[in-house]
Amino acid sequence: MTVPFCDLPLAERIERAEARRIAAATETTRRRAGPAAFVRPVAGGVACYAEDGSPLNKVAGLGFGGLPGPQALSEVELAFAACGSPVQVELAHLVDPAIGALLTTRGYRLESFGNVLGRAPGDGPGRVVPPGIEVRASGDDEFGAWLGVALDGFTSPDTAGPPHEGFPRAVLERALRDLATPGLRRYVAVCDGVVAGAASMSVEDGLAQFTGAATLPAHRGRGIQTALLSARLADAAAAGCDLAVVTTAPASRSQRNAQSCGFGLLYTRAILVRPPHEDDRPKKHRQDVESGGARSMC
Known part of the structure; x- marks a missing residue:
């Protein structure tokens, strides 16, 4: 039985397929449940939100389109925060280590690992x-x-x-x-x-x-x-x-x-999670909270 050597192109092939699978399911959720669900491209991967507490809520395939820019990450974090959801990134260990360092500086913390076998x-x-x-x-x-x-x-x-x-x-x-x-x-x-x-x-x-x-x-x-x-x-x-x-x-x-x-074992995914920050929420929502008129945005 042959276990292939996993280089970056092979990992990219697997991660892109996984990103498409999660995105397709989230699009199905969006058609069923309404506009709260979203799929956003980010640095070669996708950021997906289906509903509160869903296993589809994650960023998959990140890093195979290069280092994500601060603006792109901020937009993803704002979108999740508007729904009151943490951002969960599943990061293949073969991508640029600078991505993990960048996420750490933005408040992401390592929570667990997943092994990809083939x-x-x-x-x-x-x-x-x-x-x-x-x-x-x-x-x-x-x-x-x-x-x-x-x-x-x-x-x-x-x-x-x-x-x-x-x-x-x-x-x-x-x-x-x-x-x-x-x-x-x-x-x-x-x-x-x-x-x-x-x-x-x-x-x-x-x-x-x-x-x-x-x-x-x-x-x-x-x-x-x-x-x-x-x-x-x-x-x-x-x-x-x-x-x-x-x-x-x-x-x-x-x-x-x-x-x-x-x-x-081909490679490992690190599961990095960033809780929603008060500063992530849109300005109008923060003003509603301060005035006592907060309402759900999702």
């Missing part, structure tokens, strides 16, 4: 099917079952590794619906006749992004995640993809499962 999908053994488990593609008629398992799995994370960042269930449900853009391939794992696992895969220009993998707590430890990984690897190879990638929390069971299927 491998060539067609290089290795075929599907792994543990006893009593069936993995199949999941169509629109089964979307409710897929969504329910994904929600239950995500809101009951494994206990190995760092703590999981929790999101309100209703907000997470809307985000998963908006991430289910046309072309997303969904999978379910059936264990003893029960839908016990769910996953998805996005294929674009030879890159397969493995997303949305979850297993119900009562069915963990039976190889469901390995089965879902191997099924997607087989489909990615059949689709002509040259690279499959998955993002995990460091030292998590998800990372262990991915590495057991031949994935290797």
Whole structure:
């Protein structure tokens, strides 16, 4: 099984695909929820805000268009602050280190990391099917079952590794619906006749992004995640993809499962967060607060 050497162009390819995925989902949110949601380009990446507490609220792909200028960052920070939201930047460690230094001077603080792992999908053994488990593609008629398992799995994370960042269930449900853009391939794992696992895969220009993998707590430890990984690897190879990638929390069971299927570490994303500052809010809003007439801007 081949793990490619990850240089800057390869990281850029992955990060731009991730930025497009998040932007597409946020645009879906904006059409559903109204103008509070936004997508803004910034330094080769995108700044996205969907709704309060959404996992889509982030800056993805930053730094592959050069060092962001102070004006560009200020505009992004103002847009998030107008919604009362912190700015979360997911910064690949391969970009110019000056970007991290710049963000630090602006009040961003390191909160966590995410590991991006990859491998060539067609290089290795075929599907792994543990006893009593069936993995199949999941169509629109089964979307409710897929969504329910994904929600239950995500809101009951494994206990190995760092703590999981929790999101309100209703907000997470809307985000998963908006991430289910046309072309997303969904999978379910059936264990003893029960839908016990769910996953998805996005294929674009030879890159397969493995997303949305979850297993119900009562069915963990039976190889469901390995089965879902191997099924997607087989489909990615059949689709002509040259690279499959998955993002995990460091030292998590998800990372262990991915590495057991031949994935290797490509690079790490640093998660940097800046809380909204009083000075970020538009002047008119600050005047409303001072006069006792504050109102929500989102």
